[in-house]
Amino acid sequence: MAFWQKLTASLSVKSANPDWGTLERYLGWAFGGGISSSGLVVNPANAMQSASVYACLKVLSESVGMLPLCIYTKGINGARTPDEAHPLYELLHEQPNEYQSAIEFLEMMVLHLNLRGNAYAYINRTRSGRVVELIPIHPDMVYVLMDSDGQVTYQAGTENGARRTMLRSEILHIKGLTINGWLGISPIAYARESIGLSLATEKFGGQLFRNGAKMGGILEHPGKLSDEAYNRVKNSFDAASSGENAHKTALLEEGMKFSKVSMNANDAQFLETRKYQRGEIAGIFRVPPHLIMDLERATFSNIEHMSLEFVQYSLMPWLTRIEKAIRRDVFSDQDKKTHTIKFNVAALLRGDAASRSAYYASGITNGWLTRNEARAMEYLNPLGGLDVPLMPLNLTDGSDPPAEPAEDLAEQAANTPTGAKPEGDKPQSDPQSNPQSTSPKGSP
Numbered sequence: 001m002a003f004w005q006k007l008t009a010s011l012s013v014k015s016a017n018p019d020w021g022t023l024e025r026y027l028g029w030a031f032g033g034g035i036s037s038s039g040l041v042v043n044p045a046n047a048m049q050s051a052s053v054y055a056c057l058k059v060l061s062e063s064v065g066m067l068p069l070c071i072y073t074k075g076i077n078g079a080r081t082p083d084e085a086h087p088l089y090e091l092l093h094e095q096p097n098e099y100q101s102a103i104e105f106l107e108m109m110v111l112h113l114n115l116r117g118n119a120y121a122y123i124n125r126t127r128s129g130r131v132v133e134l135i136p137i138h139p140d141m142v143y144v145l146m147d148s149d150g151q152v153t154y155q156a157g158t159e160n161g162a163r164r165t166m167l168r169s170e171i172l173h174i175k176g177l178t179i180n181g182w183l184g185i186s187p188i189a190y191a192r193e194s195i196g197l198s199l200a201t202e203k204f205g206g207q208l209f210r211n212g213a214k215m216g217g218i219l220e221h222p223g224k225l226s227d228e229a230y231n232r233v234k235n236s237f238d239a240a241s242s243g244e245n246a247h248k249t250a251l252l253e254e255g256m257k258f259s260k261v262s263m264n265a266n267d268a269q270f271l272e273t274r275k276y277q278r279g280e281i282a283g284i285f286r287v288p289p290h291l292i293m294d295l296e297r298a299t300f301s302n303i304e305h306m307s308l309e310f311v312q313y314s315l316m317p318w319l320t321r322i323e324k325a326i327r328r329d330v331f332s333d334q335d336k337k338t339h340t341i342k343f344n345v346a347a348l349l350r351g352d353a354a355s356r357s358a359y360y361a362s363g364i365t366n367g368w369l370t371r372n373e374a375r376a377m378e379y380l381n382p383l384g385g386l387d388v389p390l391m392p393l394n395l396t397d398g399s400d401p402p403a404e405p406a407e408d409l410a411e412q413a414a415n416t417p418t419g420a421k422p423e424g425d426k427p428q429s430d431p432q433s434n435p436q437s438t439s440p441k442g443s444p
Contacts, residue, residue, distance in 0.1 A: 036196025044115035055292035065107035117184030
């Protein structure tokens, strides 16, 4: 009870007699805590001790963190131009606060989203409304409240026990999957059975090899042992057959014998269970197995497609959530009309050299990609004279009149005598210039 009282005090719960059961359930789900059927408590703190969970979170957070987050000016017909002079550009693209770079900030946000379902940052604004920094807040220190009028407020605690009530305009709140619309759910809480089984198998494997890969059993004695003799025999046998003494010789006295009764690792399908849990956890976080080094079913023909699917179906939902949350909470009303924010995922969709070469060749020859734009995608400096789109000679845009086929002109020129004009270029006959036309009828 003291723990909950201290926690609610730091979160500024105003009720003098809070509902401890409701609060405990709320905090349990918000923090991702709970006892799994394996007997292990699963929460965000120990979930990352599972190798598969840690690998998935590392892939997701680092992949999002390395992508540049840019602000663009909205143009005509959907055109976008990077606006590096915008006050938010430096914060979101380079450094959101004095002690974090942009990649560290985004990694932390994605990690909080996948562990607790929510990510928070305090928006530090000047009196004029300009945003000067984004300071992350640990989700465990934030208590979200919605009143009867539908207004959401945040009770944020600090490490020294201080507390502060914040309005919606002061908090950047990125929510994961949500049930009530104003608070994300913890993936760890809902997947604690799978994660608990993974932790249990890892713990089982550690204990198994700690004992020299030898299972336990029963020592049988033909007579009856006193408590003192029982403890002495048990401790001496354990010391002689486990840990560093595993596989050494143990002596049994007074007709005692050892019977192995525990199932072995093969009976427990230890390796199969670990493989299955690795794939199941990868599915929970929607990470392709090969990215966490599960290459059992990977081939050279499908890894590239799986990597593209990782961008489209694993990263894009998180990227879109972050973009929309920043636009909603950080952008001013004027910025929402004139600017947009986007992650640049082109680097992750590049493909291999042959695919990129075919892509650039198609764009350049068909006129929808300039040669300097292709060079920029390969991180090469622009060259003079390569900013004009090329257009194939056999294609038009539909606004010019159709030209006469070149083959017909060439054939007409070949059949025309030297010095004579083509048939279509002859002038109309003039009766006065033709003597025969003025002669009387029947004259020679």
